[in-house]
Amino acid sequence: MNLKIDILREENNYIVRLTGEIDVYTAPKLKDKLLPLTEKEGNKIKIDLANTTYLDSTGLGVFISAYKSTKQNNSNLKLIHVRDRVLRLFQVTGLHEIMNLEIDER
Amino acid sequence: MEHFDFIEMKVPAKAEYVGVIRLSISGIASRMGFSYDAIEDLKVAISEAATNVVAHAYESNGSGELNIGFGVYDNRLEIMVSDQGESFRFDEIKNRIGPVSAKEEVKPISQMREGGFGLFLINALMDKVEINNEYGVIVLMTKYLDETEVELSDQIQTK
Numbered sequence: 001m002n003l004k005i006d007i008l009r010e011e012n013n014y015i016v017r018l019t020g021e022i023d024v025y026t027a028p029k030l031k032d033k034l035l036p037l038t039e040k041e042g043n044k045i046k047i048d049l050a051n052t053t054y055l056d057s058t059g060l061g062v063f064i065s066a067y068k069s070t071k072q073n074n075s076n077l078k079l080i081h082v083r084d085r086v087l088r089l090f091q092v093t094g095l096h097e098i099m100n101l102e103i104d105e106r
Numbered sequence: 107m108e109h110f111d112f113i114e115m116k117v118p119a120k121a122e123y124v125g126v127i128r129l130s131i132s133g134i135a136s137r138m139g140f141s142y143d144a145i146e147d148l149k150v151a152i153s154e155a156a157t158n159v160v161a162h163a164y165e166s167n168g169s170g171e172l173n174i175g176f177g178v179y180d181n182r183l184e185i186m187v188s189d190q191g192e193s194f195r196f197d198e199i200k201n202r203i204g205p206v207s208a209k210e211e212v213k214p215i216s217q218m219r220e221g222g223f224g225l226f227l228i229n230a231l232m233d234k235v236e237i238n239n240e241y242g243v244i245v246l247m248t249k250y251l252d253e254t255e256v257e258l259s260d261q262i263q264t265k
Contacts, residue, residue, distance in 0.1 A: 001125030023128075024157040025121040054128070056150045057223035058157060085146050092230045093223060 002026060005033050013044045019051040022059030031062045038069040038077060045070075050081035050104070055089055067099055078102060111178040119163035119170040119189065124156045127174060131185070134176055138183060139251060147231040148183070148249055154224040155187035155245045162189060162243070181251050182233075188244040 003026035004019040014037050022030060037045050047063070049055075063079065070077045082090065083104040090096040115130060117123040128149045135145045156172055163170035170189060177184035229235050234248040 001129075021125060023121075023153055024124050024160055054149065056153050056157070057227055060223060085143075088146075089150065089227070092227065 003030060005030060007033065007037075012040070012042050013046075015046045015048055017048040017051070021054035022052060022062070023054060023056055024058045027058035027062050030059070031065065034062060034066050035069055038066050038075050039073050041074045043073075043075040045075065045077050047077070047079045048081055049079055049083075049086050052086055055086050060089065060093060060095060063099065064095070076100075108179065110184075113176040113178065115174045117172050117174075119160050119172040121157075121160050123172065124153050124160065127156050127172070128153055130174075131176070134178065135183060138178060140183070140249070144249060144251075148185075151228045151231045151247055151249075152185055152187065154228045155185075155247070158224055158245075159187065159189040159243070182248055183251075184246065184248050186244060186246050189242045190244070 001023075002020050003022055004017075006017040006019070008015040008017070016034060016037070018030070020026070034045075034047075037043055045066075063077075067077055069075070078100045080102040081104050082101045087096070087101075087103060090099070090101060113134065115127070117126060131148050131152050132145055135148050140148065152174070156174070159170070159172050163172075173186075173188040173190055175186040175188075177186070228245070228247060232247040233250050236246045238244040238246070
């Protein structure tokens with residue numbers, strides 16, 4: 001029940017790979033690592049959710065903060081490999097219409 | 107009276123225990139025969155309720171307990187999440203929280219001030235949600251094994 005956060009960087013392109021569960025316990029760590037990346041102009045960040053096994057409102061909250069920060073700082077955020085369970089929560093909350101999602105069909 | 111099995115657990119109101127609660131409900135719900143999707147919904151709903159309790163515990167001095175009761179019925183799972191340290195009497199609280207005494211203590215979820223997305227998700231993922239603010243905060247939520255039973259039970263309660 002933990003979250004592993006791997007950040008791969010190539011110039012100003014970042015891939016943030018999240019393995020495990022995003023909940024009230026792990027969300028603060030994710031926020032600490034993710035937000036600074038969104039604060040630099042021109043950064044392009046992809047969050048890879050392929051191995052994210054659990055997500056709830058605490059994780060959605062982090063993504064919303066990060067998304068807002070990209071708008072303020074002229075950076076870019078995209079969620080990739082969004083599927084089944086994780087996608088369901090984005091759809092229930094309507095966030096899939098606001099944020100940039102790349103959906104994995106199964 | 108309708109028979110049910112009752113399971114109770116008490117954990118410190120700390121963020122690191124919310125995952126433990128998820129594992130517990132996963133075990134109970136899979137024993138009852140809930141589908142994969144329903145179990146995932148239950149995990150999110152109970153985590154949201156627990157997260158609210160944990161957040162309040164941190165606001166007020168960082169200690170406290172998280173009390174969870176599971177009512178296992180033939181056709182449904184009822185979950186009570188409370189920030190009260192005292193063990194609760196499941197059926198007693200249920201009577202107070204239920205439709206009979208629903209006039210003042212129980213508010214529809216849309217009128218709750220706090221929680222935001224959390225309470226919204228609980229409401230979206232569960233079949234029935236009630237909140238009692240009489241002593242601390244108690245959330246009672248129900249999920250039916252067979253979703254076609256939702257309407258039927260609503261009818262029974264209104265008569």
